[in-house]
Amino acid sequence: MTEIARTTAHPPADQEALLPPGYEELPSNWGRWGQDDDLGTLNLITDEARARGAAEARTGRVVSLAHPVDPVVVAGGRPGPPRLVPMPAPLLQTMVYVGSPSLATVDTMTVTTHHVALTHIDALGHVTVDGRVYPGVPLDEATAGGTLNRASTTAFVDGVVTRGVLLDLAVGGRLDPATAVTAADLEEAETRSGVRVTSGDALVVRGGWTRHLPRPEPAPWLSLGAVLWMADRGVGLIASDIGDRPPQLGEVMPLHAVALARLGTPLVDNAAVDALGDVCAELDRWSFLFTLGAPPFRGLTGVPVNPLAVF
Numbered sequence: 001m002t003e004i005a006r007t008t009a010h011p012p013a014d015q016e017a018l019l020p021p022g023y024e025e026l027p028s029n030w031g032r033w034g035q036d037d038d039l040g041t042l043n044l045i046t047d048e049a050r051a052r053g054a055a056e057a058r059t060g061r062v063v064s065l066a067h068p069v070d071p072v073v074v075a076g077g078r079p080g081p082p083r084l085v086p087m088p089a090p091l092l093q094t095m096v097y098v099g100s101p102s103l104a105t106v107d108t109m110t111v112t113t114h115h116v117a118l119t120h121i122d123a124l125g126h127v128t129v130d131g132r133v134y135p136g137v138p139l140d141e142a143t144a145g146g147t148l149n150r151a152s153t154t155a156f157v158d159g160v161v162t163r164g165v166l167l168d169l170a171v172g173g174r175l176d177p178a179t180a181v182t183a184a185d186l187e188e189a190e191t192r193s194g195v196r197v198t199s200g201d202a203l204v205v206r207g208g209w210t211r212h213l214p215r216p217e218p219a220p221w222l223s224l225g226a227v228l229w230m231a232d233r234g235v236g237l238i239a240s241d242i243g244d245r246p247p248q249l250g251e252v253m254p255l256h257a258v259a260l261a262r263l264g265t266p267l268v269d270n271a272a273v274d275a276l277g278d279v280c281a282e283l284d285r286w287s288f289l290f291t292l293g294a295p296p297f298r299g300l301t302g303v304p305v306n307p308l309a310v311f
Helices: 011-019 039-042 049-053 092-097 184-194 223-235 253-262 274-283
Strands: 062-064 118-123 159-169 200-204 239-240 267-269 288-294 301-305 308-310
Touching: 011 301, 049 159, 049 288, 062 274, 159 184, 159 274, 184 223, 200 308, 223 253, 239 301, 253 267
Parallel strands: 159 200, 200 239, 239 267
Antiparallel strands: 062 308, 118 267, 118 301, 159 288, 288 308
């Protein structure tokens, strides 16, 4: 079982009523890898874990875990304002590439990173705990200069390579609405798969829901018990097609407030998992090489990603 630190949090008095009983006993990895750490549980993805993942790539079959994105034109497609960066301003880009005849086409992208329809990875500094971000840095210090200088997407610049394990909670179907996924549910799915989740694995959870599609019923969510189970197994990264229940009075969001902010476990939000579930069922293989190459953007709270499962 993985060692997890438990720290006592001291919330402001006016927030105490909003916190659940036993809040101070929630696990935390703050300080586990030092006060200068920005990787969180990516530290668990060792060379051994990467080699274990590489051994899973036997046939070369690849499945994407990202939803496709259809761009939406903003302001009629006109270029945005120039920025003080060592790159040509959008207007200059357009003037260079638009001629008679045109030699190339260009774009200026504005991305709403944490959109529910976009597969993206949350940086550890995306969510605060008592005014601090992982691993206990005051928010004003972490955001000094206008971007995240701690617990940001800088941690993902070198990519993530490890073994991935799919726990399919509803093989061939989907979970019932408003289901709270428990540790026992994860254990049951693990038993079906025949693969034990171990330290440094990327855990992919399938509930059979596409969260951005309009539905009259509430979606399932991962419970605190499920998140604590992941922590005990030493999961290095979580990717799922289900997430947190909308915040309720007296509760915390297990994935974002505990796994991400306290344990330092990066989250791939809004993963597309159905195709992976089909392939795993077809091959009767529930482990694979998991790779994630994030855009090399530093200092952000998250970036779009296209995780790949390689069999």
